[in-house]
Amino acid sequence: MRLLLILTFSVLTTWTLAETANVPWRKITNTRLPTNLYPLEYTLNLTTFLPGYAWEANERDLSFEGTVFIKLGVNETTNKVVLHSDSLEIYNAVVNDINSSNLTVTTWEASPEDQFITLYLNREVNSDEQFEIIVNFSGKLRDDRKGFYITKSTRADGQEMLNAVTQFETTAARYMVPCFDEPEFKATWQVNLTYPTGSVALSNTIEDGTVTSGNFTTTHYKRTVKMSSYLLAIFIGDIQYKETTTDSGVRLRVYTDPATIDQVDNALNVSKIVVEGFENLFGIKYPMEKLDFVTAYDFAAGAMENWGLLVHKPNFLLGWGQEVAEVVIHELAHQWFGNFVTMKYWNQIWLNEGFASYMESIGYSFIKPNFDFDHVSVYVEVFLHVQQFQFHLMQQSEAKELDKSIPLNEMTYTEDGSIDIITFYYPKGSSLIRMLEILVGKEIFINALSSYLLKHQYSNTEDKDLYDALKEFHQPLLCGPEEVDIEEFARCWTHQNGYPTVYVESTETGVSLTQRKESPIEADFRKYEECGNRWDIPIWYQEAGSDNENIQLKWFKKEDNELKLTVQEPVIINANSYGYYDVVYSNGLYESIAAQLKNNSETYSDNSKLRVLIDVNKYAILDKVPVHNAILIAESLLNDKSIFIRANAERALLKAKAKLEKQKETIETDIQVIENRPTESPNVNMFSGCDSSETFLECYKRTFDTNLDACLTFEKDKSVDTTDRLAAWLKSDKSDESRQTILRLLSCGDIETFRMFVSDTSYNWTPFEKELIVGYFKEYLFEKKNGSKEKKGKKASKSRIYFDEKSMSARQLLSTQH
Ligand SMILES: *[C@@H]1O[C@H](CO)[C@@H](O)[C@H](O)[C@H]1NC(C)=O
Ligand SMILES: *[C@@H]1O[C@H](CO)[C@@H](O)[C@H](O)[C@H]1NC(C)=O
Ligand SMILES: *[C@@H]1O[C@H](CO)[C@@H](O)[C@H](O)[C@H]1NC(C)=O
Ligand SMILES: *[C@@H]1O[C@H](CO)[C@@H](O)[C@H](O)[C@H]1NC(C)=O
Ligand SMILES: *[C@@H]1O[C@H](CO)[C@@H](O)[C@H](O)[C@H]1NC(C)=O
Ligand SMILES: *[C@@H]1O[C@H](CO)[C@@H](O)[C@H](O)[C@H]1NC(C)=O
Ligand SMILES: *[C@@H]1O[C@H](CO)[C@@H](O)[C@H](O)[C@H]1NC(C)=O
Ligand SMILES: *[C@@H]1O[C@H](CO)[C@@H](O)[C@H](O)[C@H]1NC(C)=O
Numbered sequence: 032m033r034l035l036l037i038l039t040f041s042v043l044t045t046w047t048l049a050e051t052a053n054v055p056w057r058k059i060t061n062t063r064l065p066t067n068l069y070p071l072e073y074t075l076n077l078t079t080f081l082p083g084y085a086w087e088a089n090e091r092d093l094s095f096e097g098t099v100f101i102k103l104g105v106n107e108t109t110n111k112v113v114l115h116s117d118s119l120e121i122y123n124a125v126v127n128d129i130n131s132s133n134l135t136v137t138t139w140e141a142s143p144e145d146q147f148i149t150l151y152l153n154r155e156v157n158s159d160e161q162f163e164i165i166v167n168f169s170g171k172l173r174d175d176r177k178g179f180y181i182t183k184s185t186r187a188d189g190q191e192m193l194n195a196v197t198q199f200e201t202t203a204a205r206y207m208v209p210c211f212d213e214p215e216f217k218a219t220w221q222v223n224l225t226y227p228t229g230s231v232a233l234s235n236t237i238e239d240g241t242v243t244s245g246n247f248t249t250t251h252y253k254r255t256v257k258m259s260s261y262l263l264a265i266f267i268g269d270i271q272y273k274e275t276t277t278d279s280g281v282r283l284r285v286y287t288d289p290a291t292i293d294q295v296d297n298a299l300n301v302s303k304i305v306v307e308g309f310e311n312l313f314g315i316k317y318p319m320e321k322l323d324f325v326t327a328y329d330f331a332a333g334a335m336e337n338w339g340l341l342v343h344k345p346n347f348l349l350g351w352g353q354e355v356a357e358v359v360i361h362e363l364a365h366q367w368f369g370n371f372v373t374m375k376y377w378n379q380i381w382l383n384e385g386f387a388s389y390m391e392s393i394g395y396s397f398i399k400p401n402f403d404f405d406h407v408s409v410y411v412e413v414f415l416h417v418q419q420f421q422f423h424l425m426q427q428s429e430a431k432e433l434d435k436s437i438p439l440n441e442m443t444y445t446e447d448g449s450i451d452i453i454t455f456y457y458p459k460g461s462s463l464i465r466m467l468e469i470l471v472g473k474e475i476f477i478n479a480l481s482s483y484l485l486k487h488q489y490s491n492t493e494d495k496d497l498y499d500a501l502k503e504f505h506q507p508l509l510c511g512p513e514e515v516d517i518e519e520f521a522r523c524w525t526h527q528n529g530y531p532t533v534y535v536e537s538t539e540t541g542v543s544l545t546q547r548k549e550s551p552i553e554a555d556f557r558k559y560e561e562c563g564n565r566w567d568i569p570i571w572y573q574e575a576g577s578d579n580e581n582i583q584l585k586w587f588k589k590e591d592n593e594l595k596l597t598v599q600e601p602v603i604i605n606a607n608s609y610g611y612y613d614v615v616y617s618n619g620l621y622e623s624i625a626a627q628l629k630n631n632s633e634t635y636s637d638n639s640k641l642r643v644l645i646d647v648n649k650y651a652i653l654d655k656v657p658v659h660n661a662i663l664i665a666e667s668l669l670n671d672k673s674i675f676i677r678a679n680a681e682r683a684l685l686k687a688k689a690k691l692e693k694q695k696e697t698i699e700t701d702i703q704v705i706e707n708r709p710t711e712s713p714n715v716n717m718f719s720g721c722d723s724s725e726t727f728l729e730c731y732k733r734t735f736d737t738n739l740d741a742c743l744t745f746e747k748d749k750s751v752d753t754t755d756r757l758a759a760w761l762k763s764d765k766s767d768e769s770r771q772t773i774l775r776l777l778s779c780g781d782i783e784t785f786r787m788f789v790s791d792t793s794y795n796w797t798p799f800e801k802e803l804i805v806g807y808f809k810e811y812l813f814e815k816k817n818g819s820k821e822k823k824g825k826k827a828s829k830s831r832i833y834f835d836e837k838s839m840s841a842r843q844l845l846s847t848q849h
C-alpha cells in the first residue's frame with residue numbers, strides 16, 4: 032500500500048450518503064483465528080446494487096448480497112468453524128453435503144467484539160477430511176473508505192457517477208465476505224460478479240465469460256493464484272481503459288473515468304517497462320494473465336497493490352508526475368514482495384513496505400530512458416541530476432524524522448483499535464534492506480532475493496527467512512577477526528527504535544569513533560532498548576584522495592567502547608551514505624574536510640559529500656555542533672561540479688545563516704564568517720509580452736522554454752497584472768492543459784496567492800484538479816521555505832526530505848544560469 036498524508040486543509044468534497052452503512056464506532060480487538068482449519072478454495076458469487084446505471088433503483092440500493100463457498104482443510108480435530116465477518120447479515124450457513132458425509136451446521140452465532148462468526152458442526156472433523164461450507168450473506172456498501180464502499184466520479188457533462196470499490200488492507204475483507212481474514216490463510220478465489228448493466232466490473236483475474244440478462248450483467252473471473260484475503264479486490268463503476276501487453280504476454284490495462292481517460296498513457300508505459308523489468312530481474316514471471324490499474328477518487332491510501340487490480344488515487348496514476356511513476360513502481364514491486372511472498376502477520380509489515388520502497392529506485396532505473404521529463408514538475412527537473420542511489424538518501428532522511436517511538440517489528444493500531452500501517456515502516460525498512468544489500472553485494476543480494484521469492488512463493492515469511500536466504504548466498508559478514516551474523520546484526524535495527532550517532536575525533540594515527548543514541552526519542556522509548564541502545568554499525572569510510580569507488584568497511588561492534596581507524600587524509604565516515612546513522616566530527620576535522628572539499632571537491636563521492644553536509648547542518652540546527660562548522664562545509668561545496676550538491680549547499684548555507692542570525696547577540700565571532708550577499712530581485716511581470724489575441728498556452732510556450740523557467744519567474748513575480756491575467760485565463764480557457772499548467776505555475780508562488788485561487792469556487796475546479804491541488808498543498812507543507820514544516824501527523828509524505836530540492840534548486844538555478 033502507498034500511504035497518503037493527512038492534510039489539515041481539504042479541498043476534496045466528502046460525500047455523505049444517507050443509505051450507506053454508517054457503522055457505529057467500536058473498539059476492534061483483532062483476536063486471532065484458531066488454526067484448526069484452513070481455507071483451500073473460495074468461490075464467491077456477489078451481486079451489487081449500484082444505482083445510476085440500468086436498473087430501477089429500489090430499497091436494495093447501495094447494498095450487496097452474496098454466497099461464498101469455502102473449501103476447508105483440517106489441521107487439528109474440531110467441531111466448529113470460526114470465520115471473520117463484520118457488519119454482514121448472515122442468512123444461512125450450511126455444509127455442502129454433495130458427498131453425503133452427514134456433516135451439518137447445527138447453529139451459528141456472531142461475536143462482533145471479535146469480528147467472528149462461529150459455525151457449530153454436528154460432529155468433529157478430523158485431519159484427513161476436507162469439506163465445504165456455504166455462507167449466504169448481504170451487506171451495505173460503506174461510506175468510510177474501507178471494506179466494499181462507495182466512491183464517486185464526475186462525467187465530462189458534470190453528471191456524478193457512483194462507483195463501488197474495495198480496500199481491504201489490513202483487516203477489512205471481513206466487511207464484504209466471511210473469510211479467514213489473516214495474511215497467512217492463503218487460498219485461491221473464484222469470483223462471479225453480478226452488477227448493473229452499463230457499469231464495468233473488475234476483479235483480480237481476467238474475465239472468463241459475461242452474460243447480460245436485462246438490467247443486470249454477470250461476469251465470472253478465472254480462479255486466482257493462492258493469496259491472502261487482504262489482496263482480494265472488486266471495482267464496479269463508470270470506467271474506460273487503455274491497454275497494452277507485456278513481452279511476456281500479461282494484459283495490462285489502465286482504467287479511469289471517461290473524463291480522464293486521455294491521461295493514462297504514462298502509467299501504461301511505465302507499468303509495461305516495470306513489469307518486464309522486475310520479471311527479468313528476479314527471473315519470476317508475473318503469475319496471472321492480466322494486471323489492471325484503476326482510479327478511485329475517494330481512497331483511504333495513495334494506492335493499493337491488490338493482486339492484479341491495483342487501485343490508485345487519480346493523482347498517483349494520471350498524468351506525468353514523478354510521483355505517478357514512483358507509486359506505480361511501488362505497487363508493482365508489491366506484486367512480488369507482498370503478494371507472491373507475504374509477511375506471516377502484520378507485525379512484519381515492514382518486509383512488505385520496506386521492499387516495495389527499496390525497489391522504487393530499481394524500478395525507476397528501468398523507466399528513466401523513456402520517462403517523459405518534459406512534463407514533470409520543478410522538483411523532478413532537479414531530480415534529473417540525481418543518481419538513483421539518492422532515492423535512498425531521501426528515504427534515510429525521512430526515516431530518521433519518523434523513527435521516534437517504535438521499532439520496525441512493532442505493530443500499531445488505528446484509533447478504533449484495528450491494525451494500522453504507518454509511514455515509518457517504509458523508509459526505515461528500505462534503509463535497513465539497503466544496508467544488507469551493500470554488505471553482501473548487489474549481485475548476491477538480487478540472487479538471494481530471487482531464491483527467497485521462489486522458495487516462499489504463495490506462502491508467508493518473517494524476517495528470519497530473509498536473513499536465511501542471504502546467509503545461503505553469503506558467508507557471515509566479516510568483522511576483523513570476528514564474524515557478524517546477519518540476523519544478529521539486523522536484530523538491533525528492527526527491535527530498537529531510533530538509530531545511532533557516530534562521533535569522530537582525531538587521534539595521532541587517524542580517528543577514533545564512539546557511538547551514542549541521539550535520535551529524537553519519545554517518552555516510552557525505554558521499552559525498546561533490546562541491544563542496550565547500541566548497534567553493530569558497519570563503518571563505511573572514504574579517505575580523501577582515495578579512489579571514489581574505494582570505500583572501506585570496518586565494524587563498530589556494540590560491545591566496544593570505541594573504534595580506531597588508521598587513516599592519513601581527512602576521512603568521511605558513512606561514505607556514500609550507505610548506513611542508517613548520523614556522523615558528527617570534532618571541530619578540527621570539519622576544518623580539514625572543508626579545506627579538502629574546497630581545494631578539490633572531486634576527492635569524495637557525491638553521496639559522501641551530501642552525508643557530511645546534511646549531518647552537520649542537522650546537528651548545527653539542533654545546537655549540537657557549532658554553526659560555523661555547518662557554514663564551513665556548506666561554503667566549501669558552493670562551487671561543486673554537481674548542481675544537486677551546489678543546490679543543497681546553498682540551501683544548507685541559508686539554513687545555517689538563519690540559525691546564526693538567531694544567535695547573533697551572543698556569538699559575534701561566528702557572524703564574521705558570513706558574507707552578506709544581496710538577494711534583491713528586479714521587478715518582474717512575466718506575461719507583459721502577451722498579445723491579447725494569444726491563448727494562454729501560446730504565450731506561455733512562446734515566452735518560456737521550460738516549465739522550470741516559468742516557475743522560477745513566477746516565484747519572483749509580484750505583479751497584479753500577472754494574477755489578473757491568470758484569473759482571466761482560468762475563466763475563459765477551458766482546456767485541461769491550460770488549466771493544469773496554470774495551477775502548476777500558481778503552485779510556484781507564495782501560498783497565500785495559491786490559496787486565494789484554489790479556494791475560489793467560481794473557477795469550477797474539477798475533481799482531478801482538486802487532486803492536483805491537494806498534491807501542491809503537500810509540497811507547500813513539506814517543501815516550501817519555512818512553511819508549517821512541523822505540521823505532520825503520523826502519516827507523513829514520502830517525498831518529505833531533509834534537503835529541500837524545490838526551493839533551493841530554484842534559487843540555485845537563478846544564481847547560476849544566464
Ligand atoms: C496447525 O496447527 C498447529 C498447532 O496449532 C499450528 O502450529 C499450525 O500453524 C497449524 N497449521 C496450519 C496450516 O494452520
Ligand atoms: C450466483 O449468482 C447468479 C446471478 O445472480 C445466480 O444465477 C446464481 O444462482 C448464483 N449462484 C449461487 C450459488 O448463489
Ligand atoms: C460462477 O460462474 C460460473 C460460470 O458461469 C459457474 O460455473 C459457477 O457455478 C458460478 N459460481 C457460483 C458460486 O454461482
Ligand atoms: C430495468 O430498469 C428500468 C429502469 O432503468 C426499468 O424500467 C425496468 O423495469 C427494469 N427491468 C427489469 C426487468 O427490472
Ligand atoms: C449418514 O447417515 C445415515 C443415516 O444416519 C447413515 O446410514 C450413513 O451411513 C451415513 N453416511 C456417512 C457417510 O456417514
Ligand atoms: C467430495 O469428495 C471428493 C473426493 O474425496 C473431494 O475431492 C471433494 O472436494 C469433496 N467435495 C466436497 C464439497 O466436500
Ligand atoms: C441465500 O439467501 C437468499 C435470500 O434469503 C435466498 O434466496 C437464497 O436461496 C439463499 N441461497 C442459499 C444458497 O442459501
Ligand atoms: C507511450 O509509449 C508509446 C509507445 O512507445 C509512445 O508512442 C507514447 O508517446 C508514450 N506515451 C507517454 C505518455 O509516455
Ligand SMILES: *[C@@H]1O[C@H](CO)[C@@H](O)[C@H](O)[C@H]1NC(C)=O
Pocket residue numbers: 626630631
Ligand atoms: C590542493 O589539491 C592539489 C591536488 O589537487 C594538491 O596538490 C594541493 O596540495 C592541495 N592544496 C591544499 C592546500 O590542500
Ligand SMILES: *[C@@H]1O[C@H](CO)[C@@H](O)[C@H](O)[C@H]1NC(C)=O
Pocket residue numbers: 689816817818
Ligand atoms: C516565514 O514566513 C513568514 C510569513 O510568511 C515570514 O514573515 C518569514 O519571514 C518567513 N521566514 C523565513 C525564514 O522564510
Ligand SMILES: [Zn+2]
Pocket residue numbers: 032033361365383384387
Ligand atoms: Zn506499499
